[in-house]
Every structure is written in C-alpha cells, then in structure tokens.
Amino acid sequence: MMQPYLNPNSSEWRSLTKRPTATYKSLEPLVTxxxxxxxxxxxxxxxxxxxxxxxxxxxxxxVKTDEFEKANAAVPEGLxxxxxxxxxxxxxxxxxxxxxxxKVTTQPGVECWQEKxxxxxxxxxxxxxxxxxxxxxLMLAVPAQIAGCKEIVLCSxxxxxxxxxxxxxxxxxxxxVKDVYKVGGIQAIAAMALGxxxxxKVHKIFGPGxxxxxxxxxxxxxxxxxxxxxxxxxxLLVAADGTANPNFIAADLLSQAEHGKDSxxxxxxxxxxxxxxVARAMETQLRELPRKEIAAAAxxxxxxxxxxxxxxxxxxxxxxxxxxxxxxxxxxxLYLDNVINAGSVFVGNYxxxxxxxxxxxxxxxxxxxxxxxxxxxxxxxSFRKAITFxxxxxxxxxxxxxTIEIMASAEGLEAHKNAVSIRxxxxxxxx
Amino acid sequence: MMQPYLNPNSSEWRSLTKRPTATYKSLEPLVTxxxxxxxxxxxxxxxxxxxxxxxxxxxxxxVKTDEFEKANAAVPEGLxxxxxxxxxxxxxxxxxxxxxxxKVTTQPGVECWQEKxxxxxxxxxxxxxxxxxxxxxLMLAVPAQIAGCKEIVLCSxxxxxxxxxxxxxxxxxxxxVKDVYKVGGIQAIAAMALGxxxxxKVHKIFGPGxxxxxxxxxxxxxxxxxxxxxxxxxxLLVAADGTANPNFIAADLLSQAEHGKDSxxxxxxxxxxxxxxVARAMETQLRELPRKEIAAAAxxxxxxxxxxxxxxxxxxxxxxxxxxxxxxxxxxxLYLDNVINAGSVFVGNYxxxxxxxxxxxxxxxxxxxxxxxxxxxxxxxSFRKAITFxxxxxxxxxxxxxTIEIMASAEGLEAHKNAVSIRxxxxxxxx
Numbered sequence: 083m084m085q086p087y088l089n090p091n092s093s094e095w096r097s098l099t100k101r102p103t104a105t106y107k108s109l110e111p112l113v114t115x116x117x118x119x120x121x122x123x124x125x126x127x128x129x130x131x132x133x134x135x136x137x138x139x140x141x142x143x144x145v146k147t148d149e150f151e152k153a154n155a156a157v158p159e160g161l162x163x164x165x166x167x168x169x170x171x172x173x174x175x176x177x178x179x180x181x182x183x184x185k186v187t188t189q190p191g192v193e194c195w196q197e198k199x200x201x202x203x204x205x206x207x208x209x210x211x212x213x214x215x216x217x218x219x220l221m222l223a224v225p226a227q228i229a230g231c232k233e234i235v236l237c238s239x240x241x242x243x244x245x246x247x248x249x250x251x252x253x254x255x256x257x258x259v260k261d262v263y264k265v266g267g268i269q270a271i272a273a274m275a276l277g278x279x280x281x282x283k284v285h286k287i288f289g290p291g292x293x294x295x296x297x298x299x300x301x302x303x304x305x306x307x308x309x310x311x312x313x314x315x316x317x318l319l320v321a322a323d324g325t326a327n328p329n330f331i332a333a334d335l336l337s338q339a340e341h342g343k344d345s346x347x348x349x350x351x352x353x354x355x356x357x358x359x360v361a362r363a364m365e366t367q368l369r370e371l372p373r374k375e376i377a378a379a380a381x382x383x384x385x386x387x388x389x390x391x392x393x394x395x396x397x398x399x400x401x402x403x404x405x406x407x408x409x410x411x412x413x414x415x416l417y418l419d420n421v422i423n424a425g426s427v428f429v430g431n432y433x434x435x436x437x438x439x440x441x442x443x444x445x446x447x448x449x450x451x452x453x454x455x456x457x458x459x460x461x462x463x464s465f466r467k468a469i470t471f472x473x474x475x476x477x478x479x480x481x482x483x484x485t486i487e488i489m490a491s492a493e494g495l496e497a498h499k500n501a502v503s504i505r506x507x508x509x510x511x512x513x
Numbered sequence: 514m515m516q517p518y519l520n521p522n523s524s525e526w527r528s529l530t531k532r533p534t535a536t537y538k539s540l541e542p543l544v545t546x547x548x549x550x551x552x553x554x555x556x557x558x559x560x561x562x563x564x565x566x567x568x569x570x571x572x573x574x575x576v577k578t579d580e581f582e583k584a585n586a587a588v589p590e591g592l593x594x595x596x597x598x599x600x601x602x603x604x605x606x607x608x609x610x611x612x613x614x615x616k617v618t619t620q621p622g623v624e625c626w627q628e629k630x631x632x633x634x635x636x637x638x639x640x641x642x643x644x645x646x647x648x649x650x651l652m653l654a655v656p657a658q659i660a661g662c663k664e665i666v667l668c669s670x671x672x673x674x675x676x677x678x679x680x681x682x683x684x685x686x687x688x689x690v691k692d693v694y695k696v697g698g699i700q701a702i703a704a705m706a707l708g709x710x711x712x713x714k715v716h717k718i719f720g721p722g723x724x725x726x727x728x729x730x731x732x733x734x735x736x737x738x739x740x741x742x743x744x745x746x747x748x749l750l751v752a753a754d755g756t757a758n759p760n761f762i763a764a765d766l767l768s769q770a771e772h773g774k775d776s777x778x779x780x781x782x783x784x785x786x787x788x789x790x791v792a793r794a795m796e797t798q799l800r801e802l803p804r805k806e807i808a809a810a811a812x813x814x815x816x817x818x819x820x821x822x823x824x825x826x827x828x829x830x831x832x833x834x835x836x837x838x839x840x841x842x843x844x845x846x847l848y849l850d851n852v853i854n855a856g857s858v859f860v861g862n863y864x865x866x867x868x869x870x871x872x873x874x875x876x877x878x879x880x881x882x883x884x885x886x887x888x889x890x891x892x893x894x895s896f897r898k899a900i901t902f903x904x905x906x907x908x909x910x911x912x913x914x915x916t917i918e919i920m921a922s923a924e925g926l927e928a929h930k931n932a933v934s935i936r937x938x939x940x941x942x943x944x
Binding site: 161167170171174175179184186188189194196199200201202214217285286303306308329334337371372377418421423425426430431432433437439441443445449452453454457458461463469471472473475478484485486488490495496498499500 | 591595596601602616625644645646717758804858861863864865880886890892899900902905906917925927928
C-alpha cells in the first residue's frame with residue numbers, strides 16, 4: 083500500500099515530488115522509420131502498418147455514413163443521455179471562455195488590439211485498447227467546435243474486426259466530427275503530421291496515447307505541427323483534514339490508481355489519524371475492483387504524507403504541482419487561495435475527480451508529471467491563437483516616431499529607423 | 514532583388530510559401546555535451562565554457578549593484594526617455610490582457626471556474642553580438658511583471674571586456690529584473706534549464722538567439738522546461754494596392770531584410786505598377802543602408818507577387834501565415850476580417866513594422882516560419898497558466914452522479930464509478 087511519511091524535511095521534497103519517469107529513446111528509430119515511410123508512401127504505408135501492428139488489412143480506413151448510422155442505433159439510450167449531459171456541461175464551461183477583442187489606445191493615435199482566431203485544421207487521437215475513451219472526444223471536439231476550427235480529423239485504432247466502438251462513433255458524430263479514420267498508433271500521428279492522400283495534414287495534434295503515440299507526437303513537432311502538451315502518467319493528490327471522509331478519499335485515490343501501473347497517487351494530511359483510516363478504507367475497497375491488480379501496482383509508487391501545519395502542506399503541494407488535486411479541508415479558502423501549481427482542483431467532499439473526468443464541464447486533458455508549473459490544461463485557447471493588430475494615425479506616428487528612431491538607432495538597425503523617418507519626412511513635406 | 518511572380522497558380526503556392534529551412538542536427542552533439550557538463554559541474558562548467566566560447570575568464574558572472582548604477586549613469590537621457598515611452602505602451606497593452614476568473618454553474622450544484630496563475634520562475638535570454646537587443650527585455654520582462662512571475666532570470670553573453678551593454682543593464686533594471694547573469698549561448702540555456710549553484714532552474718525560457726541557442730532551447734524541453742515558441746528566421750509580408758506609398762513599402766521591406774541574410778520578405782499586390790515602383794524605391798534606399806550587404810542577401814530569398822483579385826491574394830497570405838503582416842489597401846476591412854494566420858498585423862500607411870518592434874505596445878516576439886498557423890505571439894498568457902476548479906454540492910452530485918457512473922462504466926473504469934457511487938450511497942443513508 084501507500085508509503086507513509088511523517089513531516090518529511092524539505093530536503094527530502096525533491097525526491098518525494100519526483101515522478102516515475104520513463105525515457106523512450108529506444109522507440110525513436112521505429113517512430114522515425116514510420117514517419118519516413120508515411121512521408122514517402124502515404125496511404126499505402128498506413129495500410130501496411132495497420133496490417134503489421136493491428137493485424138487488420140483494410141483498404142479503406144475512413145469511417146462511412148452507414149457505420150455512423152449503425153453505431154447511432156447500437157448505443158443504449160441511457161449512455162446517450164449521459165453523454166449528452168456531459169457534452170452540455172463541457173460546452174457551457176468552454177463557451178464561457180470565449181473572449182472579446184482587446185483594444186487599447188496606448189497613446190493618442192496608436193491603437194493596438196488582440197483577436198483570437200481558430201486553428202484551422204486539428205487532429206484528435208483517441209486510443210483504443212481495453213476501453214473506448216469516448217470521453218476524450220467530448221473534451222477535445224467540443225471546445226474545438228466552439229473555437230471554430232474548420233476541420234477536425236479523428237484517428238483511432240480499429241479493433242480486430244476492423245471496426246471502431248459504437249460509442250466512439252456515436253460521440254464523434256454528436257460532436258460534429260465527420261472525418262474519422264480507423265488508424266492508430268505511430269502511423270496515425272505520422273499521417274496527421276505529414277498528410278496522406280486520404281488524411282489531411284493538421285496544424286496541431288491533441289490526445290492521449292501509449293508510449294508509441296507519445297514519442298510519435300514528439301516527432302510530429304519536428305514537422306511543423308504543435309501538440310497539446312507533453313505527456314506523462316496520470317496523477318492525483320488529495321489534501322484532507324479531519325473534516326474529510328476517509329471512504330471518499332480512498333475511492334478517489336483508487337480511481338486514479340486504476341488508470342495504469344504507472345499512475346501516481348499522493349495523499350497529504352494535517353490530521354494524523356486519517357493516514358490509518360484512509361489506508362484501511364483503501365484495502366477494503368481495493369478487493370472489489372475489477373482492475374485491482376493495476377491499482378495495487380500503482381499504489382507502490384504512491385505516498386501518504388503527514389504535515390504538522392497547513393502552510394507546509396500547501397508548500398509541498400505546490401512543489402509537486404499535481405495534475406488532479408482534491409481539497410477536502412475545513413479551511414478551504416486557505417488552500418484555494420494558495421494554489422499555484424495544479425492542473426484541475428476538486429473542492430469539497432462531494433467533488434470526486436471522476437466528475438471532472440467525465441461530466442462536470444471542466445476539461446480532463448491536463449498537465450501531469452509536474453508540467454502544471456508551466457502548462458495549462460486543454461481549454462478553449464488550446465484551439466485558438468492570438469493575433470495582434472495595430473493602426474497608427476499620422477498624428478500617432480508623429481508623436482511616437484522619435485521614440486522608435488532612437489531605439490532602432492541604439493540597436494544598430496538603421497533600416498528600422500528609416501521606415502519611420504521616411505514617413506515623418508513625408509508628413510513634414512505635406513505641411 | 515525580389516523575384517516577381519504574376520498570378521501564380523495555386524499549385525505553385527506550396528513552393529512559394531516555403532521558408533528557407535535550416536536543420537541543426539549537426540549541433541546536437543555539442544549541445545548535449547554542454548548540458549551534460551553543466552548538469553555535472555554547475556557553475557564551474559559555466560566559467561569554463563564562457564572562457565572557451567566567449568574568450569573571457571570570469572569567476573563571478575552575476576551583475577552587481579555597482580554595475581547597474583554605472584549603466585544607469587551612462588545611458589543618454591534621450592534613449593532613456595524613448596525606452597520609458599515604449600515601456601509604458603507595452604505595459605498598457607499587456608495589462609489590458611489581464612482577465613477575471615471565469616465562473617460557470619454548468620448545472621445546479623456544479624460550479625466550475627478557471628483562474629490564471631503566473632509561472633513562478635522564468636528565464637529570459639537576450640542575445641549579444643553586433644547590437645544590444647534591449648527592446649526584447651521590454652517585450653519579455655514587462656508582461657512577466659504584469660503576470661506576476663515571482664522570479665525573472667536574465668542571461669546575456671558578455672562582450673570581450675566582460676561587461677554587458679549599459680542599455681541592456683538599464684532596461685533590465687527599469688523592468689525590475691535583478692538577477693542578471695553575464696552568460697551566453699548554449700551554457701546560458703543549459704544553466705536556466707538545469708540550474709547551477711548561482712543560476713536558478715526556471716520553468717520556462719523565453720527569447721531569441723542564434724542556431725546554438727535555438728538547438729539548446731529545443732534540448733531544454735527534454736528537461737521539464739517549456740519554451741516560448743519554436744524559432745525561425747524573421748519575415749514580413751506587405752499587402753498593398755494603388756493607395757499605398759511605394760517608398761514606405763520599400764522602407765518596410767528593407768527594415769525586415771536588414772535583420773539577417775536568412776530573413777524573408779514578401780510583397781503581395783493587386784496593383785501591377787506597384788511591383789516596378791517598389792523595386793525601384795528599394796534599389797535607391799538600399800544604397801544608403803549600413804547593413805546593405807545583409808539586406809541584399811535576404812532579398813535573394815524574397816518574392817514580389819501580383820494577384821488579379823483580393824480574394825486570391827488573401828488566400829495566399831493565409832497559406833503563407835506571415836510573422837509580420839503590413840496591410841496598406843483601400844478595402845482594409847476585407848483584408849482584416851479575413852486574417853486567419855499571422856503573427857502581428859500593421860494597418861495603414863503610417864504603421865511601419867518598426868513601431869511594433871519597439872514601442873507601440875504590441876509584442877515583437879512572434880511566430881515565424883509558418884507557425885502563426887498554430888502559435889500565438891508572446892502575450893500576457895505566455896507568462897501564466899490556466900487552472901480549473903470545481904465544487905459540487907450534495908444536490909449537485911445527486912443530479913450529475915448517474916451520468917458519471919454510466920460513462921465510467923462504459924469506459925470500463927469501475928473505481929471511477931465507485932468514487933461517485935460511494936458518495937451517492939452515503940447521501941441516501943443520510944436521509
């Protein structure tokens with residue numbers, strides 16, 4: 083179970099906040115060779131790799147109308163309603179992130195403004211494997227539509243019978259994603275990064291994946307493609323005091339631990355008896371879980387930390403910078419006001435992480451592995467870029483011109499200066 | 514001079530929008546070895562590389578109070594006033610980008626919000642070489658201060674006498690940057706990425722540089738550090754019709770061309786006579802420039818394109834996605850409403866690019882090399898990250914709980930479902 087630490091000294095924090103890091107250097111030659119081949123042979127290479135890696139030979143990998151229709155008929159009504167509920171909440175939270183043009187007259191006659199424009203073509207990767215991650219489609223396609231992305235391409239690996247799960251096709255369709263390709267792994271990322279006869283080259287690739295997809299996304303950045311954020315194993319930190327419910331905490335920690343053997347779970351408390359109580363609750367609950375082997379393996383990387391006061395606990399939490407951060411304490415404001423590094427924060431006893439994973443409205447694509455120190459989670463702006471504009475009047479350049487001339491001269495850039503001088507001279511001659 | 518193209522067919526656009534790309538693969542072994550050495554030997558390795566690469570042996574590379582004082586006394590008043598004017602405009606435009614918390618009740622009892630927090634520690638790289646780029650300090654340190662970054666580290670290579678230019682120290686001081694290190698090149702980026710005894714490890718590195726700095730910044734991203742954006746040679750596209758002034762256009766094109774031999778300059782017009790007029794004006798102006806050799810070399814990569822109608826011209830411009838984009842046309846709104854891909858846009862005859870390079874208020878750190886298709890220029894949010902929060906009441910989880918349970922089950926994640934079920938059960942038992 084979780085390793086307990088009592089008042090660890092700050093000299094130990096560096097090792098306590100360390101993530102289990104994997105390096106995938108060994109995969110790079112394979113990834114590079116797939117990219118080279120996709121670049122040269124396009125669709126044919128996609129067909130060949132799908133046969134080789136997924137064991138399916140398909141000549142046409144674009145999902146057809148009748149497949150969407152079949153999927154739509156097959157998904158149970160209850161699941162459809164749940165997905166629609168989640169979609170509405172996600173749309174509501176991401177629509178609120180739309181912003182107006184910011185316009186400022188910085189000095190008389192000098193008007194500057196900032197507008198956000200959608201990234202025109204984006205690619206979404208939805209992993210296959212044991213479970214169909216349709217929730218990730220909601221998290222990526224809903225804000226992309228709100229941002230106004232013109233073209234959304236979705237790739238996901240086909241199962242052994244050459245299909246995609248009905249719920250994946252249903253959700254894609256519900257989110258207005260029409261270009262869905264049954265292509266997975268490195269070849270899917272390569273296709274979206276480079277473009278093939280069937281699959282368009284995109285400007286930015288979003289979505290999770292295994293180590294092959296992770297390395298392929300890194301490789302894509304060498305081909306003029308942006309990615310959502312660097313990848314890493316998922317993680318949760320719960321901070322709690324005596325007002326928290328140990329059973330709820332145990333359930334939350336286990337929900338993170340079941341993601342994968344490399345998931346990381348931290349429990350931080352200022353209430354010592356809770357260490358014991360949470361540990362007991364976890365043992366009981368773990369026994370009932372279908373994915374108990376995975377969860378038990380993840381708990382080996384995990385830590386339970388007792389700190390004697392709130393301020394040290396908070397300092398530790400910011401030093402860790404958790405992807406998911408649950409706060410169940412009496413002095414909620416103290417903990418919230420002092421959050422500096424976290425991906426998404428879940429406040430109070432009735433806010434499990436799984437609410438944000440699926441349906442509350444916030445995004446579940448979040449910076450992990452300590453990247454919350456410098457990256458935002460996916461949000462509306464992940465699908466847009468800011469462009470600045472400026473317009474200067476004759477009076478404006480007459481007032482600002484000398485400043486520009488002096489600075490350009492001091493940087494030794496006379497043509498920069500001249501672009502102003504020639505205008506000032508023309509204006510002088512006009513009078 | 515610039516190569517002219519008349520109504521180029523869209524099949525040629527791919528090659529016309531191509532940038533002169535450089536690959537720096539050959540520099541990677543050197544960069545990696547400097548990183549390894551800085552990691553192992555810290556400050557000592559910084560001292561050794563500065564001796565080796567910059568030809569100066571200095572035991573202490575942090576700028577001292579008396580050096581700041583000396584610089585302050587040495588910078589002429591006129592230049593100081595110009596820098597202060599620019600700083601006020603940059604501050605005004607970036608302050609306007611501050612935003613309130615976005616809070617939404619997505620459904621009753623489910624409250625979601627987004628807050629932006631500063632990146633705590635950032636690093637700025639200011640190149641040395643022929644001219645002191647103090648304007649870049651304004652562009653990076655001013656928004657960093659507004660964002661609330663706690664620690665700003667600045668590295669810049671010392672000149673042969675072991676000093677930094679007075680105007681660099683003056684500007685740093687004016688912007689509240691106290692931690693200035695006389696360290697340049699690969700070893701500066703390595704120091705900020707890894708940390709040494711004197712130089713703190715930062716979360717994000719900003720700033721331009723030569724090919725060594727570019728490769729070092731890429732390398733830094735493998736050490737848990739973010740960077741502002743991918744680098745590339747600077748570029749300008751001017752779109753103009755018969756209402757434009759050929760002399761102004763020529764001056765703007767040359768101001769871009771003087772940056773470096775790899776700078777790219779494009780001129781797009783729907784008014785054929787302008788091709789000739791601008792070419793003539795450029796020839797005349799070029800002769801007077803101190804950096805005429807550089808500018809002339811850059812013009813060899815450059816193109817003048819005539820399109821017979823506005824819509825084709827606009828389509829081409831978006832396909833190119835210029836870093837700097839000057840628009841001097843009668844039908845201004847048509848061109849502005851249809852900008853999709855550009856870094857910063859300069860509108861009208863009296864808005865030279867150099868205004869934005871120095872003093873109007875917009876940022877001059879912009880996506881080049883076609884990256885305006887997916888990246889914003891540096892703006893206030895480059896120094897912050899968005900964190901999401903959510904708080905769900907008992908009533909909220911009772912209403913949303915089933916949706917989460919159904920979706921978690923459909924994804925095969927029973928512990929995710931259980932984190933909700935255990936709460937719903939507790940609430941049921943309470944009644």
